[in-house]
Amino acid sequence: MLGSGGRCDPGRALIGDALAHCTFASFARDGMPVFVRPLRGSDRDLEKEFIASLSESTRFFRMLAPLRYLSPELLDQFMDVDSERRMALVATARRKEGSEYIVGVARYAMTDQPGTAEIGVTVTDTWQHRGIATLLMEALMRFARERDIDTFMGLVLPENTRMLALARRLGFSIRLERDDRLVRIERRLAAQIPV
Numbered sequence: 001m002l003g004s005g006g007r008c009d010p011g012r013a014l015i016g017d018a019l020a021h022c023t024f025a026s027f028a029r030d031g032m033p034v035f036v037r038p039l040r041g042s043d044r045d046l047e048k049e050f051i052a053s054l055s056e057s058t059r060f061f062r063m064l065a066p067l068r069y070l071s072p073e074l075l076d077q078f079m080d081v082d083s084e085r086r087m088a089l090v091a092t093a094r095r096k097e098g099s100e101y102i103v104g105v106a107r108y109a110m111t112d113q114p115g116t117a118e119i120g121v122t123v124t125d126t127w128q129h130r131g132i133a134t135l136l137m138e139a140l141m142r143f144a145r146e147r148d149i150d151t152f153m154g155l156v157l158p159e160n161t162r163m164l165a166l167a168r169r170l171g172f173s174i175r176l177e178r179d180d181r182l183v184r185i186e187r188r189l190a191a192q193i194p195v
């Protein structure tokens with residue numbers, strides 16, 4: 001069971017510095033404390049370290065292709081968030097000596113379809129199965145709904161059973177794309193968001 005509490009919910013309609021410094025304290029399913037907050041410009045090294053921590057299969061499922069080398073340009077893309085058209089929330093934990101590291105990221109980018117954003121979520125392998133993706137996606141849905149985004153969609157490989165199970169649990173519909181190579185998940189955000 002995920003516990004939650006803390007100083008600030010990034011799902012609220014915050015902007016600017018108030019949003020950047022907003023952190024929501026919560027717990028993984030095993031009771032480990034985690035913090036959910038927006039990705040900040042100063043997180044470049046943490047994001048790089050997070051991507052380096054992912055297994056080949058986790059990267060493959062997220063990128064829909066192998067990712068052997070993280071180019072500075074791709075890292076620029078990951079860091080390019082403006083809180084409106086592109087947003088990323090991170091879940092972080094603290095090492096014994098106090099340094100912070102990213103354990104999961106959920107993000108969206110607006111598509112050409114008005115009101116529709118494409119989502120992506122990744123949790124580092126050692127933190128999977130602990131409710132982190134659920135926590136991040138629920139916060140991201142609250143955040144997007146506050147910003148009048150109607151619909152979340154995503155493209156998932158058909159063999160990505162974990163993501164499909166998570167999407168189903170979060171109320172997404174699931175439909176095989178016409179060419180059968182990808183599954184489209186979709187959810188209207190006006191519908192009630194599970195808490």
Ligand SMILES: CC(C)(COP(=O)(O)OP(=O)(O)OC[C@H]1O[C@@H](n2cnc3c(N)ncnc32)[C@H](O)[C@@H]1OP(=O)(O)O)[C@@H](O)C(=O)NCCC(=O)NCCS
Nearest residue numbers: 001058061062120121122123128129130131132133134163
């Ligand atoms: C898919 C992915 C994001 C799931 O992340 P996760 O943090 O492990 O997901 P969660 O723990 O929130 O939810 C999944 C599991 O927790 C269980 N769970 C979550 N919250 C729970 C709760 N409150 N009580 C009981 N069970 C719960 C789910 O049933 C599920 O069980 P399982 O892991 O044993 O199958 C992760 O596997 C990943 O990063 N995959 C690679 C990237 C990817 O595929 N991204 C999707 C493309 S966009």
